[in-house]
Every structure is written in structure tokens, then in C-alpha cells.
Amino acid sequence: MRLLHTSDWHVGRTFHGADTVDALSAVLGEIPDRVRRERIDVVLVAGDVYDSAMPAGRHVEALTRALQAIRDAGAEVILSSGNHDSPARLGANAGFARAGGLHLSTTATDPSSWCVDLEDEHGPVRVYAVPYLEPVVLRAVVPEAGIDSQASAMRWAMDAVRADLADRPARSVVLAHCFAAGVEPEDDDAPREIRAGGLDVVPISAFDGVDYAALGHIHSRQQLSPAVRYSGAPLHYSFRERSPERGGWLVELGARGLERVDWLSLPVPRPLTEVRGELESLLADPALDGTEGHWVRAVLTDAAMPLDAMRRLQQRWPHCAQVEWAGSAGRGDGADVRERMQRRSDAEVVDDFLAHVRGEGPSDEERALVADGLARVAAAEAAR
CATH class of the missing domain: 3.60.21.10 (Metallo-dependent phosphatases)
Incomplete structure (x- = not known):
């Protein structure tokens, strides 16, 4: 079989x-x-x-x-x-x-x-x-x-x-x-x-x-x-x-x-490609010819975050979906920060909230209660 x-x-x-x-x-x-x-x-x-x-x-x-x-x-x-x-x-x-x-x-x-x-x-x-x-x-x-x-x-x-x-x-x-x-x-x-x-x-x-x-x-x-x-x-x-x-x-x-x-x-309808470098160099780089139809994630290394970076990148890569600014200090732009926030679990969000409002995170007993509550919510959502 x-x-x-x-x-x-x-x-x-x-x-x-x-x-x-x-x-x-x-x-x-x-x-x-x-x-x-x-x-x-x-x-x-x-x-x-x-x-x-x-x-x-x-x-x-x-x-x-x-x-x-x-x-x-x-x-x-x-x-x-x-x-x-x-x-x-x-x-x-x-x-x-x-x-x-x-x-x-x-x-x-x-x-x-x-x-x-x-x-x-x-x-x-x-x-x-x-x-x-x-x-x-x-x-x-x-x-x-x-x-x-x-x-x-x-x-x-x-x-x-x-x-x-x-x-x-x-x-x-x-x-x-x-x-x-x-x-x-x-x-x-x-x-x-x-x-x-x-x-x-x-x-x-x-x-x-x-x-x-x-x-x-x-x-x-x-x-x-x-x-x-x-x-x-x-x-x-x-x-x-x-x-x-x-x-x-x-x-x-x-x-x-x-x-x-x-x-x-x-088949892969649209491959993933990451490009890294300064914006002007990326837009003119002949080594990237042929990637114009890909999903593109651009990591920009310019000393300052370029203005209107996404629009300019999409002129070469219409399917550019993500821009991150590495910069000289290795900082990310707002989209990158949002992505990192979205990768946190619900339990981690609760931990951070409690630490913010009362100066310390949850105890082990509180974490167990939070985990059980979140699991119940997930179960109810899955059964809808």
C-alpha cells in the first residue's frame, strides 16, 4: 500500500x-x-x-x-x-x-x-x-x-x-x-x-x-x-x-x-527570498535578477532607516512582504518589533502584564491557573 x-x-x-x-x-x-x-x-x-x-x-x-x-x-x-x-x-x-x-x-x-x-x-x-x-x-x-x-x-x-x-x-x-x-x-x-x-x-x-x-x-x-x-x-x-x-x-x-x-x-508557486544590504545597493544589484517574482524579506543595513523603503522595494519586488532595518545598531523597525511581539505566547503576554502592573511576575501557582484558563479558552474556540 x-x-x-x-x-x-x-x-x-x-x-x-x-x-x-x-x-x-x-x-x-x-x-x-x-x-x-x-x-x-x-x-x-x-x-x-x-x-x-x-x-x-x-x-x-x-x-x-x-x-x-x-x-x-x-x-x-x-x-x-x-x-x-x-x-x-x-x-x-x-x-x-x-x-x-x-x-x-x-x-x-x-x-x-x-x-x-x-x-x-x-x-x-x-x-x-x-x-x-x-x-x-x-x-x-x-x-x-x-x-x-x-x-x-x-x-x-x-x-x-x-x-x-x-x-x-x-x-x-x-x-x-x-x-x-x-x-x-x-x-x-x-x-x-x-x-x-x-x-x-x-x-x-x-x-x-x-x-x-x-x-x-x-x-x-x-x-x-x-x-x-x-x-x-x-x-x-x-x-x-x-x-x-x-x-x-x-x-x-x-x-x-x-x-x-x-x-x-x-511545486512552489512563489519562493521565499531574503535580501540584505543598503537600499540603493539592493535596488541595483544584478545578482538579484530573477528574484522579482519571489516573496521577499528585505533586511536593510543603512545607517539610518530609509524613507519610503517598502514602496521603493516593491518597485523592484512587487511581492516584497517584510522590511527589517538592521542599521548600525542592529535595531529593527516597527514592523519587526510587532512581529517579535506577535511571536510571544498568550502566557508570556500575561506574565509581562503582571510584571508591569505590580512589579513582579506571576507565582508558580498563578502560572498554572493562567495556563489552565488559556487552555480552556483555546478548547472553547476550537469547538465553536
């Missing part, structure tokens, strides 16, 4: 204010061709299908067209919900969709709903599409499990997966949406909603017992082990994303389990 591991489609997301739905549709439109050419049986999407819990109508239509084209090409599709998705909305009509080869897994509290039973010439294959796990929600449903973090939530989920495999042995694949050990999300564009009060990392060992773990949540491809990988997003959504390539992992299961994993590239 051949499976294409993708994740983080984020239908409806913008890039520095620019609409991306047409570019994303073009990239996803390449998948049916890959399905036919590579004889792919199943396409996996490991969470964050939409970028919003309330996607616009045209974003729903764009996703529907992409999924229909993949099904028409002959592959089944298995999607799990991520922290950006509304489980109720994404999972609507899941029973009808399953009959047509589209499997939507959105009920985090019901492990019996995660499994998709498939079969090839070597026998059964079980794909467990684990939705994004919100510890606060799970604590209310299974208080006896002692779930207090993403790590313990994933251990609970994988224990359920392993128990099912013990009763019904088969080759197996799991989809999960989380930070796993070995990733460096601060260097990527990983969303921060998944954590409150600090990074919550799931150990790789949590995925023991399955043939392959198809992970989502990190937007650049990563290999944590031969059988535990991130595919990354199909588009670049930030200049912080490290890998220039976009695509997915082509996973092949043989008679005894995982046989091989290969990278399957998808």
Missing part, C-alpha cells in the same frame, strides 16, 4: 496579508497527478485542514474541489482535525463522506472513531487518524487517565491504538497533530496556540507500536526517525519556515510493515 503523508493545508490562510487560496488550490491540484503517476492508494492530511474554525464559503469550496479531484484520481483520503479546525464543522456529514472514500476524524474523545480499516494484497492496514488532543477537554471526559499535557494526552491516545492493534493485529499508521521530541518550533512557523505557559513536547517513544507516524503541526518537513516524520505545509506561510521545498512523504507498506519512505515534491 502506498500512502502520501501531507499536513497543515491551512485553507484560508494569508501570507503577510496576501490571499493564498489560489496558490494553494494550484498546489493541491497537483496531487491527483501524483496519485495516478505514483499509484498512491491513500492521501493523509494530519491536521489543520482549515486555517480557521469558521472558514469562509469560498475556502470550503476550494477544499471540496481539491478532495473531489483526489478521489476522482483513485485515492482514498483520510483527514484529522488540528488545533486550527473546528471539529464539529470539519466533521459534519462524516458518515456520508466515509461511504465515498473520504474519512474525517474529528472526535478526540472517542478512540473507536479514529480507525480507518483498509486492505491490500498483504492483508489489513489500520490507519488511526488522531484528532488534535486538548488536555482540558480530555480531563473532563477521562479524569482517571491523569491527562495534564499534550504528552500525556498522546500517551493515552496511543495506548488506545496499541490496545486495538493487540486485539486486531495489522500493519498500522497513525496521524497526529502535535510537537514531537526533536523539533525546534521556534525556528519554524509552528502555531503557538498548542501551548500555554511553555512548550509541551510529545516524546518520539509515544508512537512505538505502529509502522509509521504521520505528524502535522510543523510547517517544514522533518524526519525524527525513519518511521516518525513531519511533512510540512504545502505552501510557505512565513519567512521563518526553514525548508524551501514543499511536498509530502510517499510511504510504502509491504507485507511486513514499513518498506520505504521517499520525498515527493510539489
Whole structure:
């Protein structure tokens, strides 16, 4: 059996204010061709299908067209919900969709709903599409499990997966949406909603017992082990994303389990480019010829911040999306300051606020209360 591991489609997301739905549709439109050419049986999407819990109508239509084209090409599709998705909305009509080869897994509290039973010439294959796990929600449903973090939530989920495999042995694949050990999300564009009060990392060992773990949540491809990988997003959504390539992992299961994993590239509609130097030099530099159609981040090293820098840069690079002034003192302009502010977690904002109004940050007990409150808000937003 051949499976294409993708994740983080984020239908409806913008890039520095620019609409991306047409570019994303073009990239996803390449998948049916890959399905036919590579004889792919199943396409996996490991969470964050939409970028919003309330996607616009045209974003729903764009996703529907992409999924229909993949099904028409002959592959089944298995999607799990991520922290950006509304489980109720994404999972609507899941029973009808399953009959047509589209499997939507959105009920985090019901492990019996995660499994998709498939079969090839070597026998059964079980794909467990684990939705994004919100510890606060799970604590209310299974208080006896002692779930207090993403790590313990994933251990609970994988224990359920392993128990099912013990009763019904088969080759197996799991989809999960989380930070796993070995990733460096601060260097990527990983969303921060998944954590409150600090990074919550799931150990790789949590995925023991399955043939392959198809992970989502990190937007650049990563290999944590031969059988535990991130595919990354199909588009670049930030200049912080490290890998220039976009695509997915082509996973092949043989008679005894995982046989091989290969990278399957998808086109990059608009590459990312960073240019650095003084404004006048950049505008005239022939070495940058050919980058005019790229998304551009400009780091200006002029001694003083040039006036009207963005407008002048966009005369050469119409898609210049970000300007940073390094200057002689290494200072950033207002946009850079705003970006650094936006990269703080909600818990860090609360910490800074308390330190400002009362002269000291929160105690450990207060941090725990803040973390729990933020997690409850995130859970309520995800369920809208």
C-alpha cells in the first residue's frame, strides 16, 4: 500500500496579508497527478485542514474541489482535525463522506472513531487518524487517565491504538497533530496556540507500536526517525519556515510493515527570498535578477532607516512582504518589533502584564491557573 503523508493545508490562510487560496488550490491540484503517476492508494492530511474554525464559503469550496479531484484520481483520503479546525464543522456529514472514500476524524474523545480499516494484497492496514488532543477537554471526559499535557494526552491516545492493534493485529499508521521530541518550533512557523505557559513536547517513544507516524503541526518537513516524520505545509506561510521545498512523504507498506519512505515534491508557486544590504545597493544589484517574482524579506543595513523603503522595494519586488532595518545598531523597525511581539505566547503576554502592573511576575501557582484558563479558552474556540 502506498500512502502520501501531507499536513497543515491551512485553507484560508494569508501570507503577510496576501490571499493564498489560489496558490494553494494550484498546489493541491497537483496531487491527483501524483496519485495516478505514483499509484498512491491513500492521501493523509494530519491536521489543520482549515486555517480557521469558521472558514469562509469560498475556502470550503476550494477544499471540496481539491478532495473531489483526489478521489476522482483513485485515492482514498483520510483527514484529522488540528488545533486550527473546528471539529464539529470539519466533521459534519462524516458518515456520508466515509461511504465515498473520504474519512474525517474529528472526535478526540472517542478512540473507536479514529480507525480507518483498509486492505491490500498483504492483508489489513489500520490507519488511526488522531484528532488534535486538548488536555482540558480530555480531563473532563477521562479524569482517571491523569491527562495534564499534550504528552500525556498522546500517551493515552496511543495506548488506545496499541490496545486495538493487540486485539486486531495489522500493519498500522497513525496521524497526529502535535510537537514531537526533536523539533525546534521556534525556528519554524509552528502555531503557538498548542501551548500555554511553555512548550509541551510529545516524546518520539509515544508512537512505538505502529509502522509509521504521520505528524502535522510543523510547517517544514522533518524526519525524527525513519518511521516518525513531519511533512510540512504545502505552501510557505512565513519567512521563518526553514525548508524551501514543499511536498509530502510517499510511504510504502509491504507485507511486513514499513518498506520505504521517499520525498515527493510539489511545486512552489512563489519562493521565499531574503535580501540584505543598503537600499540603493539592493535596488541595483544584478545578482538579484530573477528574484522579482519571489516573496521577499528585505533586511536593510543603512545607517539610518530609509524613507519610503517598502514602496521603493516593491518597485523592484512587487511581492516584497517584510522590511527589517538592521542599521548600525542592529535595531529593527516597527514592523519587526510587532512581529517579535506577535511571536510571544498568550502566557508570556500575561506574565509581562503582571510584571508591569505590580512589579513582579506571576507565582508558580498563578502560572498554572493562567495556563489552565488559556487552555480552556483555546478548547472553547476550537469547538465553536
